Amino acid sequence: MGKTIAEKIFAAHLRDTPTAENVILDIDVVMCHEITTPIAITDLEARGMDRVFDTSKIKAVIDHVTPSKDSKTAIQGKILRDWARRHKIHDFFDIGANGVCHALFPEKGFVRPGYTVIMGDSHTCTHGAFGAFAAGVGTTDLEVGILKGVCSFRTPETMKLTITGTLQDGVSAKDVILFIIKELTVNGATDKIMEFVGPVVESMSMEARMTLCNMAIEAGATCGICLPDRVTAKYLWPFIKDQYESIDRAVEDFVTWHSDPDATYTQELTIDVSTLVPQVTFGYKPDEVKSVAEMEGTPVDQVYIGSCTNGRIEDLRSAARILKGKKIAANVRGILSPATPKVYSQALEEGIIAIFMEAGFCVTNPTCGACLGMSNGVLAEGEICASTTNRNFNGRMGKGGIVHLMSPLTAAATAVKGHITDPRKLL
Amino acid sequence: MKEFGGKALFLDRNDINTDEIIPAKYLTENTKMALQPFILEDLKLGGFDPRRDIEGKGVIITRANFGCGSSREHAVWVFEVNDINVVIAESFARIFRQNMYNCGMLAIELPKQDIETLFTLGDTVEISVDLASAKLTAKGNKTVVFSFKMNEFDKKLVEAGGWLVYADKNY
Numbered sequence A: 001m002g003k004t005i006a007e008k009i010f011a012a013h014l015r016d017t018p019t020a021e022n023v024i025l026d027i028d029v030v031m032c033h034e035i036t037t038p039i040a041i042t043d044l045e046a047r048g049m050d051r052v053f054d055t056s057k058i059k060a061v062i063d064h065v066t067p068s069k070d071s072k073t074a075i076q077g078k079i080l081r082d083w084a085r086r087h088k089i090h091d092f093f094d095i096g097a098n099g100v101c102h103a104l105f106p107e108k109g110f111v112r113p114g115y116t117v118i119m120g121d122s123h124t125c126t127h128g129a130f131g132a133f134a135a136g137v138g139t140t141d142l143e144v145g146i147l148k149g150v151c152s153f154r155t156p157e158t159m160k161l162t163i164t165g166t167l168q169d170g171v172s173a174k175d176v177i178l179f180i181i182k183e184l185t186v187n188g189a190t191d192k193i194m195e196f197v198g199p200v201v202e203s204m205s206m207e208a209r210m211t212l213c214n215m216a217i218e219a220g221a222t223c224g225i226c227l228p229d230r231v232t233a234k235y236l237w238p239f240i241k242d243q244y245e246s247i248d249r250a251v252e253d254f255v256t257w258h259s260d261p262d263a264t265y266t267q268e269l270t271i272d273v274s275t276l277v278p279q280v281t282f283g284y285k286p287d288e289v290k291s292v293a294e295m296e297g298t299p300v301d302q303v304y305i306g307s308c309t310n311g312r313i314e315d316l317r318s319a320a321r322i323l324k325g326k327k328i329a330a331n332v333r334g335i336l337s338p339a340t341p342k343v344y345s346q347a348l349e350e351g352i353i354a355i356f357m358e359a360g361f362c363v364t365n366p367t368c369g370a371c372l373g374m375s376n377g378v379l380a381e382g383e384i385c386a387s388t389t390n391r392n393f394n395g396r397m398g399k400g401g402i403v404h405l406m407s408p409l410t411a412a413a414t415a416v417k418g419h420i421t422d423p424r425k426l427l
Numbered sequence B: 001m002k003e004f005g006g007k008a009l010f011l012d013r014n015d016i017n018t019d020e021i022i023p024a025k026y027l028t029e030n031t032k033m034a035l036q037p038f039i040l041e042d043l044k045l046g047g048f049d050p051r052r053d054i055e056g057k058g059v060i061i062t063r064a065n066f067g068c069g070s071s072r073e074h075a076v077w078v079f080e081v082n083d084i085n086v087v088i089a090e091s092f093a094r095i096f097r098q099n100m101y102n103c104g105m106l107a108i109e110l111p112k113q114d115i116e117t118l119f120t121l122g123d124t125v126e127i128s129v130d131l132a133s134a135k136l137t138a139k140g141n142k143t144v145v146f147s148f149k150m151n152e153f154d155k156k157l158v159e160a161g162g163w164l165v166y167a168d169k170n171y
Helices: A005-012 A037-046 A071-086 A101-107 A122-130 A139-148 A173-184 A206-219 A230-240 A247-255 A313-323 A341-349 A352-359 A408-417 B033-038 B074-080 B094-102 B112-118 B152-160 B163-170
Strands: A014-019 A022-026 A029-033 A058-061 A116-119 A133-136 A150-154 A157-164 A192-197 A223-226 A267-272 A279-281 A289-291 A302-306 A333-337 A361-363 A384-387 A402-405 B004-011 B057-062 B086-089 B106-109 B126-130 B135-139 B143-147
Touching: A005 A014, A005 A133, A005 A157, A005 A192, A005 A223, A014 A150, A014 B152, A029 A037, A029 A101, A029 A139, A037 A071, A037 A139, A058 A071, A058 A101, A101 A122, A101 A206, A116 A122, A116 A139, A122 A133, A122 A206, A122 A223, A133 A223, A139 A150, A139 B094, A139 B163, A173 A206, A173 A267, A173 A279, A173 A289, A192 A206, A206 A223, A206 A230, A206 A313, A230 A247, A302 A313, A302 A408, A313 A341, A313 A352, A313 A408, A333 A352, A341 A352, A352 A361, A384 A408, B004 B086, B033 B074, B057 B126, B074 B094, B086 B112, B086 B126, B094 B106, B094 B152, B094 B163, B112 B143, B152 B163
Parallel strands: A029 A058, A029 A116, A116 A133, A157 A192, A157 A267, A192 A223, A302 A333, A302 A384, A333 A361, A384 A402, B004 B057, B057 B086, B086 B106
Antiparallel strands: A014 A022, A022 A150, A279 A289, A279 A402, B004 B126, B126 B135, B135 B143
8 A cells, every 4th residue: 555755754764653553753853942942951951861862863043032032031042052062962053043943954954855853843844845754842752852862643644735726926835825724724634744735836945835834733733744856856955965966866766755646645635726815814813814805904013024934035035026115104013034044144145135124124133033922023912913924823922912924925015005915916 | 640630620612722821921931830820821711810710720621622833831831830630622732632641641532522511510520530441520510421532652651650751761
């Protein structure tokens, strides 16, 4: 019987099968940040188990609140920093080199097709864009990952989402995933892997695929996953050029991970995106999604462009298309947080930062801060934010604040008009 | 093994997320105990007052997809430090459910009709869980016994006292 890509990855990493329903997998990359890791570190210390299973397989970054905003966040950074130094973890990223984990680690070439990845962060599903199995976990799973290099999962069930048609100009991967979450609901994919296939996914860049996979968790999925191909190989080429004699050889190797034609899926859906229009959330759940047209005119106080969902160079380029030569509305505070130093310097080079600044945006350093209401753009009670992030939960960006999730194009158009606006009007 | 049960706190809503259970601004705390006062602070549920309603409760009874969103294990710890060690729901988000078992706590799934029944037992309901027989007893305006299904591996984690102890012994 054929296997899905996730089943192939599971089979290649199988350490143990404690029951018929559960597996223990060997983990290739254990990612750590300063919010969920310090308690794992202090617990390991308290147990006399301050060890790491393999320093080369652990990647760490200070990204959620950086630079630190108070004594508590300074201590969190210090615990992670001291631990990384103590264990000689080479791939540790601090001020000056740090960025949003799910944008930074792919950029460094840490995720490859067929890998298993865990992190104490629910948006770890982003890395499935590379044809890896990548799952968000809690601190105890992270702690065991650090110590033993293993993690437990239930045997995988996969949902196949075939995306067909042609995206209209002004409609992006963010609109596609918001629409899919609306269709599936917030627990429509719980305990499942969402495999994204079809011509639209094949023609997407790695950045767009990461946006797609990033929000798989918002439908409850364990992981989003794309089939690794030439696009993947080209993105990873600087990191794999010593391993393969050509991109063709890399692609040949990657294809072995692809799901077999006779693989079994628990559910199969085909979504034609040719008529898809820009999407936006309302309410407090990411499956509460409407077309931008239905929400048009809703006033906003703040526009935030950034995050592991939409803080990459393509996202900044698309927002800049709208912002070029325009000013944002007087009632709006615009905040741009390029997701990594590389995105930031690339945007500087391309003149994108200048476009944002001339439009009236504040440009912050790379950080997760505002997305989860921790720093760099927290909302006041009753304020409304148009945001390119991934969660509109009650209180998410600040107690009593309201968040509307949207694409960078829609966010830019909204900033210019001061209320939710269809970006196709300004293109 | 430790005892599981206590007085029930009813949270009558689907899709309660971990940001509602413990807002991100408290994730800067470096001890579990420091989270204690902030339990369910941002829960959007009419008439619910965490300071008034949580006192003396040991079990949460709720609806579908409990614990969705962020992977923060703080959502489990904030229950633990408030002496809540069982959550009974129609369904759970994967990471929250795993975090509960990883900490040696119970995330019990019951069919929708059983959850409905629990919600009809009145304001004061006492829950006791017997892991060996996979049965839970609810004493309210009447006494009802429910059977539940438990994943064998999750049961091993609870018996071992959590995933770290289990993993250290086995891998």
